[in-house]
Amino acid sequence: MSETSSATRSSSEAAPFGSPVGRRLRYRPRLVLEIRESMPAWQQFVILALSVLCGAAISTAILVWAGVPASELLSEFVNTVVDEQSIRAVLTQAAPLILVGIAASVAFQARFWNLGIEGQMVFGSIAATAVSLWHVGPESLRLLLMACAAVLGGLIWSVIPALLKLWLSVNEIIVTLLLNYVATYFLYDLLYGVWKDPTDGFPHSQVYASGERLPDIAWSINAALPVSLALMLVVVWLTQISRFGVYLRFIHANVAMAMRVGVPVVTTTFGAVFLSGSLAGVAGFVVSSGMEGRLSQGFFEGYGFSGVLIAFLARNNSLVAPLVAVLVAMLFVTGQTLQIFYQIPFSMVQLIQAIIVMCVAATEFFIRHRINLRG
Amino acid sequence: MAAVELSGICKSFGGFLALDHATFSAQRGEVHALLGENGAGKSSLMNVLAGFYAPDAGSIIINGNTCRLAGPRDAAALGIGMIHQHFKLVKAFTVAENILLANPRNGYREAQAAIRREIRAKSEALSFVIDPDRRVDTLSVAEQQRVEILKALVGGADILILDEPTAVLTEQESESLLSNIRDLAVAGAAVILVTHKLQDVKAFSHRVTVMRGGRTVNTLDPLKTSTEQLTTLTVGENVEIPSRIFHERGGPRLIVSHLKHRANAARVTLDDVTFTVHAGEIYGIAGVGGNGQTELLEALCGGLVVEHGRIEITGDVADKPSDITKASPRQRLAAGFASIPADRHAHALASSLSIADNFAIGHIHEGRFGSWARVDRHAIWRATNAAIHNADVRGVRSLSQRASLLSGGNAQKLVLAREFSRFPRILVTHSPTRGLDAKATAAVQRWLIEARNEGVAVVLVSEDLDEVLGTADRIGVLVRGRIVAEFAAPADRQAVGKAMVNHV
């Protein structure tokens, strides 16, 4: 690699410190990187919005290359807020996204990279389906029991990485990701095996009874949405109003200091991770019971990274997360339309999400640093 | 012709003006001391000279040529070598690899041989023998420092800048180092010694330049200037050093017995530490950094569970001592513990959170600011406001501003305010005045003495011997994880210094 000057010193054995050989330096202006002290919130918001738009622009370019006319793209996206059918689809889709968004936010706030949201969703749904298939409890309470089971299912799947991190300092990023794969195979084993639908032989469970599905309420919007919003309020209370939220903020800011001042770090972190897993479990239940009506393969796909995206854009704030979740839901619905009409694979949505995250992350640099050219 | 000449150097970081038209010059054949207190700008100025910082304005003239340095490499090419306070060595590499990294030679194999030859040659000038194949993390701090100097010498440096080199050395090692570099100067190098220690300046330098508040105040002959004059120039005003009034101490409050701990199989960090601190006394622990101070503090504050030994606290003489060796930080706080750690932004404050939050966290568990279900923001603001005013914390525009925006002295006052608002019975501090200017230092020392007068048992661990000698009622000397000697105030500096030297 080139050095910044073309000097090599000859060994100066003759006199210990003789007069130095005069040397001409190639002069270059110097790029200096400084850390900013702070930036007003509104400025940060503007930069954030611009970066999201930039990401959207790049995605549009890719889609145009893939054969979708730009005008169509715009009209499809606008449709999601104008067309009644689309709005309903967006709101339905928003419910699980809100849940995974706050699930990710809570965990990340405790400095725990919970990338196992999809696996936790799987176990949430499996637990709920077990309640349905085994006819646990009276029918009037069945739906509620399924929801509780989903909470437990997601929670249990989040225990393993939490324990491993806190007892053995095992990095939770890999553990949670690997557990996703394990959960998926466990699901396949059930769906291709004992839980295969006897009526059609396909690898999904038999359909839930009508009392076991989340009903549609006013304006044909599924009950999943108010459920998600209610849970969101609970989480907002926990993270913004209660003492737990203060502890979380300190853990996020400076763990070493938090420990010193007596913040119950271990308890709070466990709590945050379990909460995260439970929310993810409910998200799985919401998708299976509210949207699909049965346990199926692949129902959880795309939610993991969506959660990360929402948490990242909302800066782990559970009050802002639902707004971002709605935007992501609009993206999902648009993606589904593109899939049907233009044969664009649904993983395009993931691509767009990744581009947006990268754009936003890139602009964080300009929020945190200042570049000066020193002459 | 001067070796270096800096004039009109200005440098600011964010809104903070670190250097304000500073000037400096050094000649070959002299040890030129750059004296000033913390925050005066000495390190910043030298970082500019060595190419680490780019100045906002001003000129750098080296050996008569005006230069613009694009980075440390340019400065090194001109013969400038800087030895920082925090060494820039790769710990996992050997001595030879570190020196080779800094001084590239052609070909890998030939380079190994060549660099060893050069290391041997320059070692003689330093009177320092070292096996070039030893890993740096196996060397002592003094040895690592010598390696840093070797690195510069092998690179052909004849303008050496040493930034607070004696901060990490015992008195004996300091003397040895300083006389070595004086020899280097006599042999023709220009040596710049950045320090805040007056005795080093008087004993080893030929000239001294005083800096204060980012400006150069004066350049003098140390032999012709008195200590008082130097102090006044450095500090700028008459700062009252809190005088010690004799205070009757109470019964034992903190009993530390036979603490033993190993970091790993090879390294013993605490080796049978035993001492007792009474209520109403300041027990100072003197010693060069790296002798177990950090581990001892962690053990006291609950961050470390020692392998052997006990830590007990007592209320009154009649009470049975309660064992807190394995207690969590929470439990210790409830028992009346308070701590002021050395690195305030890393361990005492959450820099990105607000001042109000940082104050409130001290009390929130007790329920002083609302219940678990709802935190009372108004109560927090009221209490924080009151605390800020009482503690004279400056620079607070709003309570919701980030704690990182507070300057060193004000941040420390916030920490003190928080810890003291709990009316602790035991206060453990580590280098509480590190990085603070004279006014803030005096304020902090006043707090400690006041606490002691109120009956608090204070443990003051500091690597600044003057601070310990000036403030403590009793002094324990910590060497290699053990209290090897205890002295009562007023202690003889020589005796304490001698005790600090590593026993074989």
Next chain:
Amino acid sequence: MADFLVNWISSIPGLALPYALASIGLIIGERAGVLSLGAEGLMLVGALVGVGTVLRINDPTLGLLAAMLASSMVSVLFACLVVFLRVNQVIAGLSLVFFCQGLTNLVGTMLDWSNRTIPGLGLLPLGSLGALPVIGPIFFRHDALVYLLVPIILFVQWLLTRTTFGLRLRAVGENPDAADSVGINVSLYRFFAVVGGSALIGLAGAYLSVVSAKIWVAGITGGRGWIAVALVIFARWNPWRALLGALLFGGIEALIPQIAAAGIGLPQYYLLMTPYLATLAVMVWQGLKNDTVSDEPEGLGKPFVREERR
């Protein structure tokens, strides 16, 4: 029984190779201090481009080379984000994976590269050596890349430990502050370490599609990239230990079809879980060992900024 063993062991090198190459590619980047979680994505890119090239010009060797080039180019995006823009390395790595997943699915569908078998790279003809009993199939019936694996590792190890370039790269990973103070351009070294290492990761992915399966389908990497990330920690950042780990995982993966072929009736999906469970087991074991002297590069995962006050 002997047949079972021979069949099993001879299938190990082919399955171990992607793990080995991906780990070594990651090691190069991580020794320079950059934590890369994007291996899964880069492997997908390599896999797709490898197959696509073979479909277009029918030359498997060029396909592999094109794969290396393509994944290096994609990693430039990651490197710019992480090295120059100091983006959080976990977020950037995750985004890279999903970016690559989405992009490869899209391109694979658009260009109709999915689900099309290719002749791929065949075994290296070693004639009568391959016909020997027992050692024949185990050692002499592999494709060229397997035989190149050891030379590649030798080269990487030589580069890291016996050259000035390697010394500087390691310095950047251990103490970027120290490296910067002696004039090493930390950003440039990190950039080239990441991009160079990514070539190997892309090759690992291309091996899966061009040599092993001889087809591209979405998700062909099946999480191997994540396992490779865990392997780097297990290997303590040493290429030879990475090879050992790769052989271990190759062995486990090789066991699955052998068990099925041998007619042993173990539940299929539980068998498929074993590589992931094995990785978890390895990580738990690492955690239990509680190493006090860590081989982890000290500067790993931390962005580097020179002018930081306080």
